[in-house]
Amino acid sequence: MTRTSPTDQEPDEQPVVETAPKRRRLDEDAAGLGRTRASAFVAPALVLIGIFLVFPALWTLYLGVTNWQLTGLAAAEPEFVGLDNYIDALTNDRFLDSVFRTLVFVLGSALIGQMVLGFTIAWLMRTAGKTLRGIVETLVLMGWILPASVIAWLWLVLLDRREGTLNSLLGTGETAWLLEYPMQSIIAFNIFNGTAFAMLLFSSALASIPPSQLETARMSGAGTWATLRDVVFPNIRGHILTVMLLVTLWTFNVFTPFLLTQGGPGQETEIFPVLIYRMALETGQLGRGAAFSLIMIVINLAIALIYLRVLRERRQK
Amino acid sequence: MAEITTHQLVKEFPGGVRAVDGLDLTIADGEFFALLGPSGCGKTTLLRTIAGLEAATKGRLTIGDRDVTELPPGKRDVAMVFQDYALFPHMSVADNISYPLKIQRVPKSSRHATAAETADGLALHGLIDRRPGQLSGGQQQRVALARAVASNPTVFLFDEPLSNLDARLRLEARTFLKRLQRDLGVTTVFVTHDQAEALALADRIAIMKEGRIQQIGSPREVFARPANTFVASFVGSTPMNLHTATVSGEHVKVAGSSVPIPPSARSRVSDGDEVIWGARPEYLRWSTEPVEDSIEGSATIVENLGAAALVTVDAGGTLIQLVVDEDDEPEMGARGWVVPRIDRTLLFDGASGELILDDTPTSP
Numbered sequence: 314m315t316r317t318s319p320t321d322q323e324p325d326e327q328p329v330v331e332t333a334p335k336r337r338r339l340d341e342d343a344a345g346l347g348r349t350r351a352s353a354f355v356a357p358a359l360v361l362i363g364i365f366l367v368f369p370a371l372w373t374l375y376l377g378v379t380n381w382q383l384t385g386l387a388a389a390e391p392e393f394v395g396l397d398n399y400i401d402a403l404t405n406d407r408f409l410d411s412v413f414r415t416l417v418f419v420l421g422s423a424l425i426g427q428m429v430l431g432f433t434i435a436w437l438m439r440t441a442g443k444t445l446r447g448i449v450e451t452l453v454l455m456g457w458i459l460p461a462s463v464i465a466w467l468w469l470v471l472l473d474r475r476e477g478t479l480n481s482l483l484g485t486g487e488t489a490w491l492l493e494y495p496m497q498s499i500i501a502f503n504i505f506n507g508t509a510f511a512m513l514l515f516s517s518a519l520a521s522i523p524p525s526q527l528e529t530a531r532m533s534g535a536g537t538w539a540t541l542r543d544v545v546f547p548n549i550r551g552h553i554l555t556v557m558l559l560v561t562l563w564t565f566n567v568f569t570p571f572l573l574t575q576g577g578p579g580q581e582t583e584i585f586p587v588l589i590y591r592m593a594l595e596t597g598q599l600g601r602g603a604a605f606s607l608i609m610i611v612i613n614l615a616i617a618l619i620y621l622r623v624l625r626e627r628r629q630k
Numbered sequence: 631m632a633e634i635t636t637h638q639l640v641k642e643f644p645g646g647v648r649a650v651d652g653l654d655l656t657i658a659d660g661e662f663f664a665l666l667g668p669s670g671c672g673k674t675t676l677l678r679t680i681a682g683l684e685a686a687t688k689g690r691l692t693i694g695d696r697d698v699t700e701l702p703p704g705k706r707d708v709a710m711v712f713q714d715y716a717l718f719p720h721m722s723v724a725d726n727i728s729y730p731l732k733i734q735r736v737p738k739s740s741r742h743a744t745a746a747e748t749a750d751g752l753a754l755h756g757l758i759d760r761r762p763g764q765l766s767g768g769q770q771q772r773v774a775l776a777r778a779v780a781s782n783p784t785v786f787l788f789d790e791p792l793s794n795l796d797a798r799l800r801l802e803a804r805t806f807l808k809r810l811q812r813d814l815g816v817t818t819v820f821v822t823h824d825q826a827e828a829l830a831l832a833d834r835i836a837i838m839k840e841g842r843i844q845q846i847g848s849p850r851e852v853f854a855r856p857a858n859t860f861v862a863s864f865v866g867s868t869p870m871n872l873h874t875a876t877v878s879g880e881h882v883k884v885a886g887s888s889v890p891i892p893p894s895a896r897s898r899v900s901d902g903d904e905v906i907w908g909a910r911p912e913y914l915r916w917s918t919e920p921v922e923d924s925i926e927g928s929a930t931i932v933e934n935l936g937a938a939a940l941v942t943v944d945a946g947g948t949l950i951q952l953v954v955d956e957d958d959e960p961e962m963g964a965r966g967w968v969v970p971r972i973d974r975t976l977l978f979d980g981a982s983g984e985l986i987l988d989d990t991p992t993s994p
Contacts, residue, residue, distance in 0.1 A: 525716035528683050533730040533781070534704020543729070547720040 376603035383597030391600065398604035407580060408605070411588040415565065418500060418584050423564035426504035428556060431511025435519055436545075438512075450512075457509030465572035468502050472573075491574055495582045499570035507563065511556050518552035519545070551624065558620040562613060585609055632694030632707075632784040632817055633659045634680060639689035641672075641679050641841075649675035651841035652689070657834075660815045662808070664832035666822055668864070672841040673821045674789060680819060681710050681787050693785055704733070706785075709778035713790040715770050717762035723749065723773050724758045730781035748780040749773075752810070768799045775810065786811070788820035792827060804830055825865045829853060837861050855976075859906060859983040862976070868911045868940060871950050874980065875907035882907055882977070885948035887925040889970055895977040895986040904980035913974035914952035916941065916960055917967040924967040925950060929960040943968055 344351070377398055381391035402408045434453060438446045456464065471478045472490040480488055490498050522545060530540045546553070568586045576583040576591055583591065589609065593602025634657040641650040649672040657663045665673035678684045680691065682703030691699045698706045709730070717726050724745040725732075731741035749758050752772045762770055771791070778786055791807060792800045808831050811818050822828050828835045829849040837844045837852060837860075845857035856862035862870045875884035877899045882891055884907045891899060899905060917924065927945030939959045943950045943966070950968055960966055977986040 523714060523716060525712035525714050526718060528703075529710070529712065529716040529718075529729075529777075530733075531683065532681060532703045532708070532710050533733045534702075535733045539733060543721075543732075544718065547718070 373603045373606055376600050377607050378604075379600045380598075381600040381603075383594070383599055394600070398601050399608070401601065402605055402608060407583075408588070410580065411583050411585055414496070414581075414583060415585040417496065418503070418570075419561055419564045421496075421500040422503035423507070423560040424557065426500060427507045427511045427560050427564075428553075430504060431508045431556075432515045434508070434512045435515035436541075438516065439519055453509045453512055455509075456505045457507065461506070461569040462572060464502075464506060465569060468498075468505075468573055472498060492578050495574055495578060499573055499582050499584075502570060502573055503564060503567060506567075506569065507560060511560060514552060514556045514559075515549070518549040518556075521552075522548045554620060554624050558617065558624075561616055561620075565613060565616070566609075633657065633692075634785060634817060634819065635690075635692045636680075637690040637692075639676075639679065639691060640687045641675050641684055642687040648672075648841050650679060650686075653841075653843065655836065655843065655846070657817060657819060659817055661817055662811050662831060662833045663817075663819045664822060664828035664835045665819065665838060666825060666828040666835050666864070667838035669823060670840075671838040673823075673838050675841075676838070677710075677787050677789055677819060677821045680785075681708055682706050683710075707783050708785040708787055709781050709783040710787040710789065711771075711774045711778050711791055713793060715762075715774035715794070717770060717773055717777075719762055722759050722761060723754065723765070726762065726773055727776045727780050729777060734781075744780050745776070748776045752776045752779070753806075767795050768803060771795065771803060772806075775807075779810075779814065784817065786816050786818040786820075788818065790821055790823070793822070793824070800827075807831060826867055829865070837864060854974075855985065855987065856908075857985050859908070859978050862908050862978070862985075866910055866912075868951060868953060871909050871911065871914070871952075872906050872978070873948055873950070875905050875977075877901055877903040877905060881923075885925050885927070885950060886946035889923050889925065889975070890972050892972055892975045892977060894973075894988055897988055898986050899977060905986065906978040906980055906983065908976040908978060909950075909970045910974065911940065911951045911953045913971040914950070915969040915971070916952060916954045916958055917969050918960070918964070919967070921967045921969050923972070924969040926965070926967055928963055928965045930962070932959060932962060 342351075346354070378393060378395055379391040380394045380397075434449065438449060441449070459467075469491075474480070474487050474489040474492075477490070479490065480486065526544050526548070527540065530544045535543065566586055567584075568590065570582055570584060571587045571590065574582040576587040580588075585605075586609070589602050589605045592605060593599050634655075636653050636655045639650055639653040639655075640648065642648050651672070653676065665676060667673045675684060679686050680693075682698070682701060686699055689699075690697060693706060693708065718729065721729070724742050727745040727748055728736075728741035731744060736744075746758055749755065752775055754769065754772055754776060757765060757769060757773075762773065765773065771794070775791075788807075792803050795803055804827065811831075820831070829852075832849060834846060834848055835852050836846045839860055845852055845861045847855070852861060852865050856865060856870070859872055863872060873884050875882040877891065878888070878901060880891060880896075881888040882905060889907070916929075920926075925943075925945045927943040927948075927950065929941050930944045930949075931942040933940040933942075935953070937956055938953050939956060941952050941954055941960060943952065945968070952968055954960070978984060979986055
């Protein structure tokens with residue numbers, strides 16, 4: 314099994330099988346470079362990662378346990394405050410409200426909005442003619458490839474109170490959408506932004522279903538719902554989980570709604586990234602902002618781990 | 631139980647490609663019917679049009695006494711077995727077999743009973759709880775057949791049912807399929823590009839090319855009396871020798887030699903006619919002694935076929951293939967005489983490629 318001790322190992326012993334690949338990875342030097350030269354090749358990348366990823370992360374970690382501010386006394390001489398920032402966060406109404414708002418935002422725009430809408434479009438476009446499909450896909454893609462600032466501006470124009478497109482389309486007078494329906498507005502905005510991604514992934518997922526399985530369902534007389542339940546969803550379960558993971562994480566981290574509402578009115582659209590931004594840069598509480606960021610990273614990690622575990626279990630089945 | 635009839639059936643794809651071009655066809659009740667042809671000949675499109683997976687552009691299609699041209703596939707009372715079997719990987723064998731019944735809202739217990747019964751009939755006992763991924767290719771194919779059988783349709787449609795099996799299994803499955811169809815007596819249409827499969831299985835074969843039927847007949851008919859040179863070269867495990875020839879008296883001149891006109895064409899040709907002389911390699915004999923009415927040449931290639939050998943003979947630049955018994959295998963380069971069985975040779979029209987046949991055809 315390994316070069317060092319070829320005789321004392323029995324191939325059918327479980328632990329040996331597990332450790333063998335690890336040891337081999339260390340032993341093997343396929344390119345024949347030696348440790349020093351190999352390290353020299355990797356070093357530039359490691360330095361860059363260190364400067365731009367590891368250092369800021371550690372810095373955030375450090376900031377999170379200080380009361381550092383953007384201005385004032387605490388900016389000159391930050392003090393170590395231990396876990397105060399974290400305890401603050403978890404007992405602070407503004408923080409907890411923001412978590413709740415983020416959940417609503419993710420649920421509404423990512424899971425229900427982007428996924429359901431993206432799947433529906435992908436499913437309908439499957440049988441649509443070439444021209445129609447081209448038009449729809451271009452439009453949907455447009456929402457995705459345009460720069461966020463451009464889209465935000467378009468939406469501001471759309472939702473404007475006095476001369477907004479939506480008001481003149483719906484004949485709703487001078488409805489101030491961003492003030493009266495702020496959360497609904499940013500959810501709609503984010504659905505517009507991200508549906509293309511879900512649609513593209515679902516399109517390719519649908520294309521991976523063997524046509525003969527769909528046709529077998531048709532031959533059996535299955536309707537749309539039965540076909541989705543018995544053929545489509547079981548076949549693309551893995552894709553659904555992947556899309557879900559990606560859009561959840563993205564939506565959780567998305568900052569662009571800030572361009573529309575600046576978190577307002579009041580704190581009504583203060584989703585998590587916006588809260589951190591306002592906390593750190595508008596009120597200047599860098600230490601707190603850093604602590605909130607870390608909490609956000611942990612939540613992200615937790616979501617990712619849950620999805621990955623579910624995905625792995627499915628695969629094993 | 632049902633007869634399938636098409637009236638002037640046309641299937642045209644966007645872009646103007648006519649996959650099925652004005653087809654009139656009647657498939658008798660209980661018949662095992664093969665659609666045979668090279669890829670792109672429209673055979674699969676015809677099958678899918680019968681299934682309802684493709685909508686006919688023009689013409690009518692009836693199954694039994696129902697006009698099903700406009701009916702969706704689920705209402706035509708037909709079952710189809712796909713080339714890749716199309717089993718649902720996440721369902722057990724029982725659920726797969728009883729899937730059409732599930733759609734028909736048959737209660738679970740009764741549809742599982744049907745599934746078990748059908749599975750037993752198709753040599754799948756003990757596999758009912760497995761997933762398709764845990765089955766061999768042959769078993770998967772039988773599950774697909776069982777799913778078709780369990781829904782008790784009036785017509786079976788098989789799309790290349792044997793082509794995903796390895797060569798040995800294919801022979802077994804072929805026999806199995808033929809017995810199953812005999813036992814059930816359900817009208818069955820199957821598509822294949824393998825002429826041996828069509829000959830072995832079918833009661834009647836339709837040979838198609840470019841959306842049109844070239845010939846319909848029993849395996850014996852299409853083998854012995856191919857309607858034109860296309861059918862002649864497509865049917866038969868070794869392609870028929872087809873060479874231009876000129877009629878001269880009671881003989882045709884072919885490959886520098888002279889052989890008698892086949893009796894079936896004698897009254898239809900006259901001196902000087904340009905024809906195509908056709909002879910299957912199986913109906914040619916090799917002689918090391920000079921024989922009258924034979925073609926002289928030298929053996930250039932010998933391919934071993936097991937109990938026989940396929941010999942390619944160079945007769946003055948014309949290559950003629952013949953199948954000889956293993957004991958008569960010539961040496962490479964040996965000179966000899968190719969002796970045809972005259973009553974098995976055929977003449978085709980030099981221009982149209984149609985078979986030249988007496989008005990009173992002798993039965994093959």
